[in-house]
Amino acid sequence: MRSIITFTFLVLSSLLSLVLGDYVDMVIDSEKDLARTLDKFVEDHPNTYDFIAKSFDGKIIIQIRFEDDTVGIEGFFTETPELLDDLDIAQQSILASTVSAGLDEQSGTTLESLKAYRYGDPENEKRQLGCQPCR
Numbered sequence: 001m002r003s004i005i006t007f008t009f010l011v012l013s014s015l016l017s018l019v020l021g022d023y024v025d026m027v028i029d030s031e032k033d034l035a036r037t038l039d040k041f042v043e044d045h046p047n048t049y050d051f052i053a054k055s056f057d058g059k060i061i062i063q064i065r066f067e068d069d070t071v072g073i074e075g076f077f078t079e080t081p082e083l084l085d086d087l088d089i090a091q092q093s094i095l096a097s098t099v100s101a102g103l104d105e106q107s108g109t110t111l112e113s114l115k116a117y118r119y120g121d122p123e124n125e126k127r128q129l130g131c132q133p134c135r
Contacts, residue, residue: 023062026082034075038064041073048072052087053119054079060087061119091115 023035041064042048051063055076060083063074077083091114098109 023077026080026086027077028080031075031077035077038062038073038075045072050090052083052090053117054087055120056118060084 022039024032024039027035042050045064045066048064048066051061051065053061055061058079059076060079061074061076064072066072091111094114095104095109095111098104098107103109
């Protein structure tokens with residue numbers, strides 16, 4: 001059952017990326033180089049999906065993950081209306097996938113719980129680009 005949700009999420013994430021465009025178009029000027037690096041990683045690694053969430057301090061984290069959920073690359077960005085829209089669409093897609101798989105009651109997933117989620121450990125978060133060796 002989990003594989004169905006993961007597959008559905010991967011498909012939705014890929015479609016959203018095509019519709020919404022590149023991250024370089026969604027971030028502030030000083031963060032465009034980092035966003036270009038993420039966009040290039042996605043281009044070079046088609047079997048990935050995007051994870052986006054708010055962090056404890058109000059930044060937006062974007063991780064490009066492989067199908068096995070390992071992180072290929074990540075970056076922390078300043079909130080912009082475009083990134084918040086992207087996050088909102090991702091949250092709605094996750095909820096729709098969870099509901100369509102019939103797991104919303106079992107997992108307790110609601111739109112409110114997705115919007116309340118914050119990524120990371122506030123004591124130990126690092127604000128830098130992380131990249132595993134390219135596969």
